[in-house]
Amino acid sequence: METLKTIFEHRSIRKYKDTAVEKDVLDNILNAAIRTSTTGNMQVYSIIVTQDKKRKEELHKIHFGQGMILEAPVLLTFNADFNRFNKWCKQRKAEPGYDNFLSFTTAAIDALIAAQNATLAAEAQGLGVCYLGTTTYQAHKLVDFFNLPKGVVPMTTLVIGYPEDIPPLVDRLPAEAVVHYESYKDYSNEDIDRLYVEKEALDETKKLLKENNLETLAQIFTQNRYPKNVNVDFSRLFLEVIEKQGFMNQ
Amino acid sequence: METLKTIFEHRSIRKYKDTAVEKDVLDNILNAAIRTSTTGNMQVYSIIVTQDKKRKEELHKIHFGQGMILEAPVLLTFNADFNRFNKWCKQRKAEPGYDNFLSFTTAAIDALIAAQNATLAAEAQGLGVCYLGTTTYQAHKLVDFFNLPKGVVPMTTLVIGYPEDIPPLVDRLPAEAVVHYESYKDYSNEDIDRLYVEKEALDETKKLLKENNLETLAQIFTQNRYPKNVNVDFSRLFLEVIEKQGFMNQ
Numbered sequence: 351m352e353t354l355k356t357i358f359e360h361r362s363i364r365k366y367k368d369t370a371v372e373k374d375v376l377d378n379i380l381n382a383a384i385r386t387s388t389t390g391n392m393q394v395y396s397i398i399v400t401q402d403k404k405r406k407e408e409l410h411k412i413h414f415g416q417g418m419i420l421e422a423p424v425l426l427t428f429n430a431d432f433n434r435f436n437k438w439c440k441q442r443k444a445e446p447g448y449d450n451f452l453s454f455t456t457a458a459i460d461a462l463i464a465a466q467n468a469t470l471a472a473e474a475q476g477l478g479v480c481y482l483g484t485t486t487y488q489a490h491k492l493v494d495f496f497n498l499p500k501g502v503v504p505m506t507t508l509v510i511g512y513p514e515d516i517p518p519l520v521d522r523l524p525a526e527a528v529v530h531y532e533s534y535k536d537y538s539n540e541d542i543d544r545l546y547v548e549k550e551a552l553d554e555t556k557k558l559l560k561e562n563n564l565e566t567l568a569q570i571f572t573q574n575r576y577p578k579n580v581n582v583d584f585s586r587l588f589l590e591v592i593e594k595q596g597f598m599n600q
Numbered sequence: 601m602e603t604l605k606t607i608f609e610h611r612s613i614r615k616y617k618d619t620a621v622e623k624d625v626l627d628n629i630l631n632a633a634i635r636t637s638t639t640g641n642m643q644v645y646s647i648i649v650t651q652d653k654k655r656k657e658e659l660h661k662i663h664f665g666q667g668m669i670l671e672a673p674v675l676l677t678f679n680a681d682f683n684r685f686n687k688w689c690k691q692r693k694a695e696p697g698y699d700n701f702l703s704f705t706t707a708a709i710d711a712l713i714a715a716q717n718a719t720l721a722a723e724a725q726g727l728g729v730c731y732l733g734t735t736t737y738q739a740h741k742l743v744d745f746f747n748l749p750k751g752v753v754p755m756t757t758l759v760i761g762y763p764e765d766i767p768p769l770v771d772r773l774p775a776e777a778v779v780h781y782e783s784y785k786d787y788s789n790e791d792i793d794r795l796y797v798e799k800e801a802l803d804e805t806k807k808l809l810k811e812n813n814l815e816t817l818a819q820i821f822t823q824n825r826y827p828k829n830v831n832v833d834f835s836r837l838f839l840e841v842i843e844k845q846g847f848m849n850q
Contacts, residue, residue, distance in 0.1 A: 352602035353724030357632045357717050380779050382607045384772050386716065389733045390825055393773055398780045405782055434777060435821075438792050444818035447828020451835040455736050459712055459756060463731075466636065466716035467607050474603035481713075483639045486705050496784045506709060522634050523643055527684060529630050530648045532655055534746045542688050568694035571685075575640055578697020585701040585850045600835040 356474045361519055363478025366421040366511035375475050376424060379510070382471030383428075383464040394453075395461035396431040397468075398496055399424065412491045413484045413507070422511035427485065427492065428465045430457030432597075433501035454503065454597035461505045468508060478513035481506055487584045489591040500596040521549055606724045611769055613728025616671040616761035625725050626674060629760070632721030633678075633714040644703075645711035646681040647718075648746055649674065662741045663734045663757070672761035677735065677742065678715045680707030682847075683751035704753065704847035711755045718758060728763035731756055737834045739841040750846040771799055 376399070383397060400406055401424055410419040419425065432448045439446040447453075469479045485492065485507045492504040527545040537545070546567075549555060555567050562570055572578070592598060626649070633647060650656055651674055660669040669675065682698045689696040697703075719729045735742065735757045742754040777795040787795070796817075799805060805817050812820055822828070842848060 351724055353606045353720055354628060354632060356603045357721055358635050360635055360637065362637055377775075378604060380775060382604060384775060384778055385608050385610055387610065387612055387719070387731050389731075390821065391770055391772075392821065392826075393778060396778055396780060396784070398782070398784060400782060402782055434787055434792070434795070437787055438796055439818040439822055441789060441792050442816035442818035444816055444822040445828070446818075446822055447826070447831050450828075450831050451839055452736065452831045453826075453835075455838065456733065458708070459733075459736075462709055462712040463716040463719075466713040467720075469637070469713075470603055470717075470720060471607055474601055481637050481639075483706065483709075486702065486709075496780075498784050499786050502784065520641055522641075525627075525630060525634060528634055528643060528646055530646060530746075532648070532650060532652055534646070534648060534748050534752065536749050537684055537687050539691060542684070542691050545684070546688055566692035566694055568689040568692035568696075571640065571642065572689055572694040572696055576642075576697070576703075578695070578700075581697050581700050581702045582850045585703075588705065589701055589850075600832045600839075 352474070356470055359519070360473060361517055362480040363513045363516070364418045364480055365514035366418060366478065367514050368421070369423070369512045371424050371477065371510060375477070378475060379468050379471045383468040386464040386467040388460040389456045392435055393460065394430070394432050394435050394457040395464055396429045396434070396502065397464070398427040398429070400427065408495060412488050412495060413482050416482070416484070418480060418509050421514070422509045424510040426465070426468060426508045426510065427496065427504055428461040428506050428508070429498065430454055430461050430503045430505055431501060432457055433499050436501055449596045449599040451592070451597055451600060454592055458503070458505050465506050465508060472508070472510050476512070477510055478516070480509045482509060486588050490587050493591060493595065498595070503591055503595050503597065521552060523549065602724070606720055609769070610723060611767050612730040613763045613766070614668045614730055615764035616668060616728065617764050618671070619673070619762045621674050621727065621760060625727070628725060629718050629721045633718040636714040636717040638710040639706045642685055643710065644680065644682050644685050644707040645714055646679045646684070646752065647714070648677040648679070650677065658745060662738050662745060663732050666732070666734070668730060668759050671764070672759045674760040676715070676718060676758045676760065677746065677754055678711040678756050679748065680704055680711050680753045680755055681751060682707055683749050686751055699846045699849040701842070701847055701850060704842055708753070708755050715756050715758060722758070722760050726762070727760055728766070730759040732759060736838050740837050743841060743845065748845070753841055753845050753847070771802060773799065
């Protein structure tokens with residue numbers, strides 16, 4: 351079943367060929383995103399396509415200099431977006447009440463599930479994709495860069511292009527680490543040990559520990575990759591964006 | 601291309617057959633969700649499977665009595681979930697700094713894009729799916745119902761089963777309503793009129809206006825479906841859940 355195959359063979363691509371994405375291929379990706387379910391069919395999200403070389407260079411800086419942004423021909427930034435809907439309401443004798451956090455969440459959900467449809471539509475056409483987690487970190491800069499009006503908040507970005515090389519599948523925790531039946535089954539110490547034993551035994555993990563001179567893989571996350579002070583700073587900035595863009599008027 | 605076909609033929613299914621979802625079919629759906637990209641491969645989300653009839657009846661009440669919940673054999677609730685990751689960190693001499701809003705957002709993104717992979721894996725296997733937008737409205741009740749520990753916030757729910765009937769494709773706005781090239785192009789009054797003209801001319805729209813005795817389609821959203829006071833009330837409740845679950849300690 352090709353759809354399942356597309357899903358099961360997903361890997362994030364971080365090296366791209368210098369090959370353009372054809373217009374019909376890109377249109378398929380965008381139309382796939384547009385076909386995704388949205389709350390009440392309001393379609394309260396938007397997608398910004400970046401192909402211009404100069405603008406990609408700017409985005410490269412904003413997204414902390416990740417090299418693949420310069421290589422890949424297309425970036426898609428997905429926004430929670432009530433702007434168009436609000437304008438429509440006002441033009442149709444209806445007073446929109448979407449300047450609150452629930453509406454932000456609704457719009458963010460629209461944007462994110464559309465991004466995953468775009469991802470699969472790209473992969474099914476032989477393209478590689480990588481999500482940029484830095485979009486929410488840098489939302490304040492992206493609002494300026496894209497000239498986003500009130501009601502619009504950037505949520506995620508897809509880097510898209512033809513893969514230069516296809517890395518092996520990345521490990522995942524066993525299903526029982528993620529799936530619960532009927533009720534949430536919290537984890538005992540033994541559960542945690544069992545669920546992480548394989549990941550911790552990977553050669554890649556051992557290499558990372560050596561490179562970072564740390565004792566545990568968890569420390570690589572808490573000390574190097576996603577340390578508390580960085581999360582706290584960017585939390586404040588992202589909440590300010592949500593407020594500035596008009597979603598905190600409860 | 602089957603993947604694109606699966607995506608383009610999506611419709612939300614609201615009537616289900618009384619046919620069980622086979623274990624291997626459900627496992628494909630769950631494994632598809634697990635294969636989705638996640639931030640730093642942390643997999644900071646979880647999925648709760650509801651199949652028990654009594655528990656479905658409870659969820660039916662929590663989700664405002666939507667009938668399809670009783671008909672469909674499987675419900676999947678997707679949570680932003682740092683609980684397991686935090687426990688692992690603490691057990692590995694690492695101090696997690698994920699009790700903040702950015703971490704909540706990261707985990708929510710993981711949960712939502714996984715939900716869309718699950719949706720397509722279900723649809724590719726002949727099942728129907730419907731998203732429940734009520735999950736964020738009722739997150740406070742779902743925390744109790746599923747016994748969710750700190751670090752876990754419900755984000756969305758999929759209703760899954762074999763379709764009783766397959767409705768026609770639902771309309772979408774033209775692509776230019778959603779897609780922007782290079783920079784955000786804000787909408788003029790004429791743009792709004794042009795983008796909504798087809799939707800407003802649908803027979804279904806005319807029927808809705810008559811039934812609701814309202815002048816414009818936008819009023820059906822602002823007055824009946826998603827009125828401001830409801831959004832504001834549920835915004836407060838959802839923000840309280842995010843705080844209670846430990847994601848507002850910036």
